[in-house]
Amino acid sequence: MASIAANSESRISVNSFSLPKFPPLKYFSRRSSNIRTNDLPLEEGAIGAWSLWGVIYAITFATIPLAYVYILLILFREVCRAFPETLLEPLLQAAAQQEGFILPNLVYFMETHSSRLVEVWCIVEGIFFVVLKLQIQYLQCKDTLEASLSAAPLMDMHERAILWERMMDATDPNTISFLCGWFFDCELEEISKYDVTDFCTWCMFESRQQEHLTSEEMEQLQEFIDDVEYRISILLHGTLDEEEVEDDDANDDDSFSSLGLGSAKDDSQKRATLPRRYRPPPKQWFRFPESTSDEEPTFFTNLYENYKRRYEQYTLGTAHPVQGFRNFVAEAEENALATASQMYQAAYSSVVSPEMDKQLTAYTHATKVQLQEAWDSCRKDRLEMADFVSNRSTQIRKQLKGYRTLLHRMIQENARVPSQQMAHIMRQITQCNEAMERVEKNAMDGFGTAMGFARRNLPTVRLSSSREPSRYAKYNL
Incomplete structure (x- = not known):
């Protein structure tokens, strides 16, 4: 370092x-994820796997499959010894007469040339590898947060x-x-x-x-x-x-x-700050690059919540921001439409025949029905997604607020609170944040489905994508 x-x-x-x-x-x-070391970069000048200990480590783990094969041969030899008349003697006779190659010769080799030292080494290495894997799994299952809180x-x-x-x-x-x-x-x-x-x-x-x-x-x-x-x-x-x-x-x-x-x-x-003392200001301030990581990824969630809120306001008739001006514009628009409709009907009747008018009317009616059905379906889907996003996010926020309040009380009385209970509350807070991320992902998918082709043209800004900090200190590499 x-x-x-x-x-x-x-x-x-x-x-x-x-x-x-x-x-x-x-x-x-x-x-939570498994701790791993294969993503760690090598230090400058490091030899890596070609060092002396690296070669010994690689050879040791490369011989583990051979050790297990040898253990199987030992077990097969012991089974043959347990049944000498039916297994051991016929196989040894076949090996002596060269009537077989694989099993008879393997049994003959294990009976005559097997070394007790090699057998012990294979058994020890096989047991060591199993214990090593079990120990790794045990360490992976331990809660590092709880261990840190209980340490002091x-x-x-x-x-x-x-x-x-x-x-x-x-x-x-x-x-x-x-x-x-x-x-x-x-x-x-x-x-x-x-x-x-x-x-x-x-x-x-x-x-x-x-x-x-x-x-x-x-x-x-x-x-x-x-x-x-x-x-x-x-x-x-x-x-x-x-x-x-x-x-x-x-x-x-x-x-x-x-x-x-x-x-x-x-x-x-x-009491929350360091002791006050005068320190001369620098000639120029250095600031770390800011990012949007401190903000919760709730862009599409807020979009659906605002959509539901406005829909309910206009449905219930509670939204009257500029009622007088809207009435004036609506009245003027109605008069203009009536005048334009009269002019259009006069010109239309002079140009289009009655038979063609019937066909155009039927076609217009069918098109209008299809458009109305498509709009109702789209609006229904949007409202369903908005209801789901709004209800789910509200529920998660309430849970998160309760967990934070409880955690604040626990930290104030940390001497009397078990570390296991405090770690459990912290994990619940993390799960609530992850649930909010999933709600945001569902809202983004629903928005893309509702907009159709517009999803391909969405800006490449990572509004809801998240990159988590590494388990080690490697962030930007």
């Missing part, structure tokens, strides 16, 4: 920092702020190299704000996720991110001189007097 951090720091220059041109990453929640009591806001200060003092000269090294030597300008937020949530809030934090903890998390940006700004651009600071008194709101960035707070809020 040290070599990665050093190489990362050597490539960093002041002129290389600018907002990235690529679209920001978007992910909402981290679902939850820190309060003041303890977490003091711990953050000590961490920053320890890594102050190497803040950039440490951060880039954590993200596998990723360029600093390619690390989004949500990446750093997720990393700080994991390391400072007991391996929890952002959706498991209370409002006060979210404010403290934002202060941590502001502190990181301040320290990076100082390392990249330096601090202002005293004369420049005096000239910039009008911009004192941006001076970094505390992690709260200058706003006055009461005594209850001061």
Whole structure:
């Protein structure tokens, strides 16, 4: 990690920092998945599988199938020994007379040339591989969140702020190299704000996720991110001189007097921040690229909810935003249509014959009926989807609000709440967020079905697609 951090720091220059041109990453929640290592990149200069231990590891696992085959031969030999008159002696005689090749010779080889040391080694390796797989499955089934919560009591806001200060003092000269090294030597300008937020949530809030934090903890998390940006700004651009600071008194709101960035707070809020002290403002601020990851993916859900709300308003007659002007326009439109209808009938009767008029009337009536049926079907489908989306999202929001309220009380009384119960509530919050994502996906599919060809022309903006943070620190690679 040290070599990665050093190489990362050597490539960093002041002129290389600018907002990235690529679209920001978007992910909402981290679902449970198996921990794996095949997606980890190799460190610089690493040999990988061709190192000494890599070759030994590969050979050991390559011989496991041979060990199981040899174990089967041992079992077959023991079965033959259990029935010497019916199995063992006839097979040995056949091998001596060369009347067979496979089974007789295998039994003869196992009886005469098998080594006790090889048999023990095969049995031990076979048992070890089975135990290894069972142990991996056991570790995969363990709840990492519950294990983290049960390891130690939850820190309060003041303890977490003091711990953050000590961490920053320890890594102050190497803040950039440490951060880039954590993200596998990723360029600093390619690390989004949500990446750093997720990393700080994991390391400072007991391996929890952002959706498991209370409002006060979210404010403290934002202060941590502001502190990181301040320290990076100082390392990249330096601090202002005293004369420049005096000239910039009008911009004192941006001076970094505390992690709260200058706003006055009461005594209850001061406990959530770091100790106040004056820190000179940087010459130029560095900010991590913003993204829309903090927003819930509810574009199509809100679209259907607004559609249902407006439909109910107009159906019940409760929507009268400009009733007088609408009546005036409707009356004028009715008069204009009546005048145009009279002119059209006079011109139509002089040009079209009665027989053709009957055919056109029948065709028009059939077309009108088909269009009306198509519209009723489309409106019914839209209303059904709108009802489903609205009812389901309302139910999930109520559940999510209740779980968050309960979690807030548990965190306030964490010493008396079992870690298993707290982890269960956090998992319920994650499941509610995942359910909201599924509702959004259904709403998007329903919108595409209702619009038909328009779905192909939808913008490529990832309105509801989500990319989750990796189980390791590899985000942007």
